[in-house]
Amino acid sequence: MEFKLNSGMVLSDFGKPYIVAELNTSHMGKIDTAKEMISTAKEAGCDCVKFQSWSAETLYSKSYYEQNPIAKRFFDKLSFSEEALMELVNYCKSIEIGFASTPYSRREVDFLVNKCEVPYIKIASMDLTNLPFLEYIAKSGTPMVLSTGMGEMDEIVKAVRTIHKAGNQNVCLLHCTSIYPPEISTIRLKNILGLRERFPDCAIGYSDHSIGIEIASAAVALGACMVEKHFTLDNSKIGIDNQMATEPREMAQLVRNCHNVQLALGSEDRIVFSAEIEQRHNMRRSIVATRDLFAGDSIKPEDLDVKRPGTGFSPEKMADLIGNTLLRDVGADTLITDADVEN
Numbered sequence: 001m002e003f004k005l006n007s008g009m010v011l012s013d014f015g016k017p018y019i020v021a022e023l024n025t026s027h028m029g030k031i032d033t034a035k036e037m038i039s040t041a042k043e044a045g046c047d048c049v050k051f052q053s054w055s056a057e058t059l060y061s062k063s064y065y066e067q068n069p070i071a072k073r074f075f076d077k078l079s080f081s082e083e084a085l086m087e088l089v090n091y092c093k094s095i096e097i098g099f100a101s102t103p104y105s106r107r108e109v110d111f112l113v114n115k116c117e118v119p120y121i122k123i124a125s126m127d128l129t130n131l132p133f134l135e136y137i138a139k140s141g142t143p144m145v146l147s148t149g150m151g152e153m154d155e156i157v158k159a160v161r162t163i164h165k166a167g168n169q170n171v172c173l174l175h176c177t178s179i180y181p182p183e184i185s186t187i188r189l190k191n192i193l194g195l196r197e198r199f200p201d202c203a204i205g206y207s208d209h210s211i212g213i214e215i216a217s218a219a220v221a222l223g224a225c226m227v228e229k230h231f232t233l234d235n236s237k238i239g240i241d242n243q244m245a246t247e248p249r250e251m252a253q254l255v256r257n258c259h260n261v262q263l264a265l266g267s268e269d270r271i272v273f274s275a276e277i278e279q280r281h282n283m284r285r286s287i288v289a290t291r292d293l294f295a296g297d298s299i300k301p302e303d304l305d306v307k308r309p310g311t312g313f314s315p316e317k318m319a320d321l322i323g324n325t326l327l328r329d330v331g332a333d334t335l336i337t338d339a340d341v342e343n
Contacts, residue, residue: 048098125149138166149178284310
């Protein structure tokens with residue numbers, strides 16, 4: 001299934017994967033750090049960087065902060081204002097990398113769609129059951145990428161049905177395990193196949209919270225059209241999810257691996273390349289005599305064996321040779337040719 005971005009780029013299952021560097025809060029609320037992360041993600045080969053469009057007010061209720069006053073100061077420090085996000089949008093445009101974000105309120109949706117002109121809206125797993133919010137985003141007409149972490153299948157069905165009913169058919173579902181990081185046994189990549197079968201009208205991608213880069217490549221092998229991976233300049237620093245984020249060198253390797261895996265998949269059509277055909281002469285076997293044979297002998301099964309090179313009779317011709325009369329002598333361990341046999 002295809003998924004079309006507002007930029008005009010079309011993603012498809014088993015197509016070239018669209019690699020998204022999830023910056024989350026690894027920028028620590030510093031715009032210069034965010035810009036450095038953007039440029040480094042670009043250098044690593046990522047197609048897009050993704051932020052989180054939230055404020056302390058759109059994350060938790062007033063009553064929560066009354067009980068947790070430190071939390072509000074913490075979230076205020078890590079969030080970006082609309083002005084700061086616009087500066088980052090423009091920076092992304094200047095170096096030609098996509099800018100996307102996850103909104104946590106309707107105002108943030110409007111800002112991302114109308115002001116930032118994002119290629120798509122990313123919906124966090126926590127909003128999978130927030131059907132009014134999904135309906136609101138869907139009615140904007142913008143492409144929607146929906147993470148499915150923590151979700152039962154019937155919840156995913158309701159979410160997709162809500163989006164489609166609101167008139168938006170341009171949906172990409174991301175298989176996701178909302179554990180940071182997950183145990184390998186909990187990743188369950190075959191869910192990509194299950195989602196594709198259950199939602200044939202949706203493109204399917206993968207949001208990767210694992211440590212390391214091999215799981216992303218495996219997701220691409222299963223046809224993931226989008227891979228989202230947490231990104232940081234330094235994962236030794238303490239921060240929200242920063243310790244499980246991928247550093248630049250490893251991210252560059254992830255991008256290369258994902259692209260190579262997708263390219264290596266090829267098509268289901270069986271093709272024998274010219275270089276392989278040339279190899280037949282060196283690597284295939286031909287029929288040889290097991291002993292000295294003489295002109296006039298009738299060839300018996302025990303007279304024949306097969307060895308390299310593949311320039312003589314193919315082994316599949318062995319039954320045709322048996323019973324034929326030799327026209328001339330053939331030495332032991334020598335290829336039998338057309339000129340050696342009567343027929």
